[in-house]
Amino acid sequence: MLRINEISKTFDRGSVNEKRALHRISLSLDEGEFVTVIGGNGAGKSTLINCIAGIHQVDTGSIILDGMDITFSPEYKRSRMIGRVFQDPLLGTAFDMTIAENLAIAWAKGKSHGLTAGITRADLALFRERLALLDLGLEERINQKVKLLSGGERQALTLLMATMARPKLLLLDEHTASLDPAIAKKVLYLTSKFVSEEKLTTIMITHNMKAALEYGSRTIMMHEGEIILDLAGEERAEMTVERLIKYFESRSGTRLENDRLLLA
Amino acid sequence: MMNLATVISSVELGVIYALMALGVFISFRTLNMPDLTVDGSFVLGAAVSAVLCTAGHPIMGIVLALAAGALAGGVTALLHTWLKIQPILSGILTMLALYSVNLKVMSNRANIPLLNQKTIFSLPEWVPGSDYAALAVSSMVLLAVMLLLYLFLKTKAGLVLRATGDNEQMVRALGVSTDLTKFIGLVLANALVALSGALIAQYQSFADVGMGIGMVIIGLASVIIGEAVFGTANLLRRLMAVILGAILYRLVIAFALELGMPPTDLKLISAVIVCAALSIPAVKEKFSVLRNKISAARGSKEVSL
Ligand SMILES: Nc1ncnc2c1ncn2[C@@H]1O[C@H](COP(=O)(O)OP(=O)(O)OP(=O)(O)O)[C@@H](O)[C@H]1O
Numbered sequence: 067m068l069r070i071n072e073i074s075k076t077f078d079r080g081s082v083n084e085k086r087a088l089h090r091i092s093l094s095l096d097e098g099e100f101v102t103v104i105g106g107n108g109a110g111k112s113t114l115i116n117c118i119a120g121i122h123q124v125d126t127g128s129i130i131l132d133g134m135d136i137t138f139s140p141e142y143k144r145s146r147m148i149g150r151v152f153q154d155p156l157l158g159t160a161f162d163m164t165i166a167e168n169l170a171i172a173w174a175k176g177k178s179h180g181l182t183a184g185i186t187r188a189d190l191a192l193f194r195e196r197l198a199l200l201d202l203g204l205e206e207r208i209n210q211k212v213k214l215l216s217g218g219e220r221q222a223l224t225l226l227m228a229t230m231a232r233p234k235l236l237l238l239d240e241h242t243a244s245l246d247p248a249i250a251k252k253v254l255y256l257t258s259k260f261v262s263e264e265k266l267t268t269i270m271i272t273h274n275m276k277a278a279l280e281y282g283s284r285t286i287m288m289h290e291g292e293i294i295l296d297l298a299g300e301e302r303a304e305m306t307v308e309r310l311i312k313y314f315e316s317r318s319g320t321r322l323e324n325d326r327l328l329l330a
Numbered sequence: 331m332m333n334l335a336t337v338i339s340s341v342e343l344g345v346i347y348a349l350m351a352l353g354v355f356i357s358f359r360t361l362n363m364p365d366l367t368v369d370g371s372f373v374l375g376a377a378v379s380a381v382l383c384t385a386g387h388p389i390m391g392i393v394l395a396l397a398a399g400a401l402a403g404g405v406t407a408l409l410h411t412w413l414k415i416q417p418i419l420s421g422i423l424t425m426l427a428l429y430s431v432n433l434k435v436m437s438n439r440a441n442i443p444l445l446n447q448k449t450i451f452s453l454p455e456w457v458p459g460s461d462y463a464a465l466a467v468s469s470m471v472l473l474a475v476m477l478l479l480y481l482f483l484k485t486k487a488g489l490v491l492r493a494t495g496d497n498e499q500m501v502r503a504l505g506v507s508t509d510l511t512k513f514i515g516l517v518l519a520n521a522l523v524a525l526s527g528a529l530i531a532q533y534q535s536f537a538d539v540g541m542g543i544g545m546v547i548i549g550l551a552s553v554i555i556g557e558a559v560f561g562t563a564n565l566l567r568r569l570m571a572v573i574l575g576a577i578l579y580r581l582v583i584a585f586a587l588e589l590g591m592p593p594t595d596l597k598l599i600s601a602v603i604v605c606a607a608l609s610i611p612a613v614k615e616k617f618s619v620l621r622n623k624i625s626a627a628r629g630s631k632e633v634s635l
């Protein structure tokens with residue numbers, strides 16, 4: 067489904083701030099595969115996802131999604147095939163618009179945005195049905211503005227919006243990192259529910275090692291712009307958080323004690 | 331107090347300027363973009379309208395003014411989205427360029443008088459001998475525009491336009507080009523501004539190359555006054571608030587003139603009104619901090635006593 071061939075990305079090339087964020091990364095995902103990504107601060111995890119989404123252009127290499135070369139296509143065009151949930155709950159929704167209006171834009175994704183009615187009665191019924199899946203009571207608040215929702219409710223809504231018009235690829239960048247533990251758990255649960263029900267090809271960045279091993283079918287670890295570990299199958303099933311941390315420390319030569327990777 | 335004729339002419343002006351205020355509402359509020367093209371596109375509309383009036387085509391003048399305004403908005407949008415120039419600077423650049431363009435349109439005259447020319451306000455002989463012809467014509471145009479704008483903002487395209495002002499990142503993540511939505515928004519906004527200028531020229535019977543100075547501030551003042559007085563509960567309410575704000579602004583100005591304020595102070599007053607309205611949140615904040623400080627000081631005194 068997704069094939070990334072040797073992509074590299076260096077920020078501010080040629081300046082004193084030059085920073086190599088990705089170094090010849092290759093990664094292939096089969097249809098329906100759910101990969102979790104871990105790594106220390108500045109490892110390049112977000113950059114990888116942002117390159118796939120088209121927020122950043124890669125310097126070299128190519129990105130093929132569902133047989134289409136999207137290396138040079140603009141962000142908004144790729145988005146028609148890609149669903150995204152950001153770390154910041156403010157980024158996923160239009161805060162001064164209602165839940166229904168937000169959903170209507172997500173629902174229209176990839177279809178032509180014409181001068182047709184923004185929200186029809188049938189749309190509203192469908193939106194209520196979908197919102198009920200979140201089990202947060204949002205279906206009763208469908209005409210409220212999003213700015214009245216909590217961070218967790220917004221992330222759940224963004225997740226729904228990202229998966230509503232079934233994407234070929236779902237990208238999640240620490241989408242539960244800024245939430246309280248209880249609601250974070252809920253959003254994570256909803257994520258795995260939607261992903262498994264719809265068999266979505268998914269990449270999820272997380273700082274929670276336990277979640278990284280628990281969710282999905284494959285885990286990759288990044289360090290200084292490279293993939294230093296790619297776990298799947300039995301090897302992954304036998305992996306523990308402790309061993310994963312040891313491995314990271316031996317490969318990176320840094321202690322993890324103060325890193326938020328430990329804040330599992 | 332103001333006499334009836336003054337009130338009526340203020341309302342007439344307010345109704346025509348409301349079109350411009352709706353344009354400012356689209357760029358500043360809906361797109362959340364400080365578009366300064368307005369000062370230029372208003373005059374552009376007036377110039378095109380006046381030139382065609384002198385050629386005997388008042389209605390064609392209005393239509394072409396609308397198109398010219400749209401073009402000006404498009405230029406600003408492209409400066410911003412293609413060439414990545416900051417929105418505020420893009421608007422200023424277009425506005426500056428329009429100063430020359432407007433003079434060209436007016437054949438290098440600073441002023442085109444329209445005395446004894448046929449205008450759309452003199453056309454409707456179906457309102458025989460009425461004093462309200464101008465009001466009727468401009469109200470009809472305004473109502474049609476408001477209705478169309480309302481319906482448009484309720485369509486899918488309209489939703490995405492509103493979302494662009496809220497959260498560009500989200501709009502792109504949902505598969506829509508924000509370059510395109512900004513283009514559409516600025517085209518629409520400046521078309522309305524030029525329409526307003528076109529009507530003002532025919533209403534006042536002249537176009538002047540300097541008539542757009544401070545127009546964006548007047549538009550903003552109308553929007554802010556409208557929001558403060560009439561609220562922002564829903565979309566229809568917001569559009570009406572802008573219109574009523576524009577009319578209220580004209581009445582306030584007329585009242586100030588009546589009280590003996592020299593007309594040359596108008597721009598100063600406009601600036602002060604907008605300043606005051608924009609600073610309300612900051613002033614409120616300062617007051618509440620001050621209150622807290624005072625009560626904290628009182629509290630500590632009681633403890634030390
Ligand atoms: N837009 C940018 N401009 C310049 N440098 C950037 C930019 N984005 C990221 N970087 C740099 O690239 C490197 C990789 O950053 P990235 O955000 O991908 O890390 P990450 O693995 O997501 O880390 P974290 O766990 O902190 O989110 C960092 O050194 C970062 O400072």
Ligand SMILES: [Mg+2]
Nearest residue numbers: 111112113239
């Ligand atoms: Mg990151």
